[in-house]
Amino acid sequence: MLPARRHATLGAVETKLTKNRSVKISKFLSRHLRHEPHRIGITLDAxxxxxxxxxxxxxxxxxxxxxxxxxxxxxxxxxxxxFAVEDGLIRANQGHSVPVDLDLPVRRPPARLYHGTVGRFLPAIRAEGLRAMSRHAVHLSPDRETAARVGARRGRPVVLTVEAEAMYRDGHSFRLSSNGVWLADRVPPRYLLEPDG
Known part of the structure; x- marks a missing residue:
């Protein structure tokens, strides 16, 4: 059975990428636009x-x-x-471990946001809250389904509810990435609701 192909017409050029090729390019872009631009000799702007x-x-x-x-x-x-391409420039929308300023304005979040994780991290999360770790921000999802997909990358997902509106009222900042991911510097434990079940 042949792999599924995606078609896209970009200007006068039509390309046909297999899913496997698309994933490999995406992973290459993630690695070098988020974490290791120096490995291929490129320099990201601010x-x-x-x-x-x-x-x-x-x-x-x-x-x-x-x-x-x-x-x-x-x-x-x-x-x-x-990723986003604009005016001949490309960047990763979020998830950087190299220093960048995504120039995203502070936004008022919805009442609740969600974070996908796995059970083995719950003791540390209960004690310390959500921390950015090697990234520049904690990534939060606008819905449970997206958070569950994120958590599932590391095992059986656990979805935590973040009392985002209360955090915002208490002076915590939120930013919204162009792909709908909410970003926060950290989420203290008092703003986290235990997962169901």
Whole structure:
């Protein structure tokens, strides 16, 4: 059985990526736009952006060639919208471990947000709350379903409810990424509700 193919027309170029190829490009972009730009010789600007053509050239020079059309297809068809391309520049929307200023304004969050994790982390979360760890912010989801998918990447998911409105009233800041992920510096334990069951 042949792998499923995605089609996208980008300008005059039509590309056809297999799911496997799309995932590999996405992982390459995540690694080098969020964590290790130096490994392929690129430098992100203060906001985490790099010229698309420079990235494509660097990828090819470091043994992972792909075209601009393939890159744009990955960005356009990603259900998680991890990347943004604007004015010839690309950046990861969030999740950086390298210092960047995503230039996101403080926003009032909904009453509740959600965080997906797994049971083995609950004792530390109960004691310390949610911390950014190697990232620059704690990632929060607007709905339980998304949080459960995030948690499922590490095992059986546990969804925590965050009393976001109460946090905001108490002076904590929230920012909203362009792909709908809410970002906070940390979530103290008092704002977390125990998971159901």
């Amino acid at each position: 906001h985490g952006r790099v010229d698309v053509e420079e990235l494509v050239r660097a990828a090819g020079a470091h043994g992972f060639p792909f075209t601009r059309a393939e890159l744009e297809e990955v960005v356009a068809t990603s259900d998680k919208q991890r």
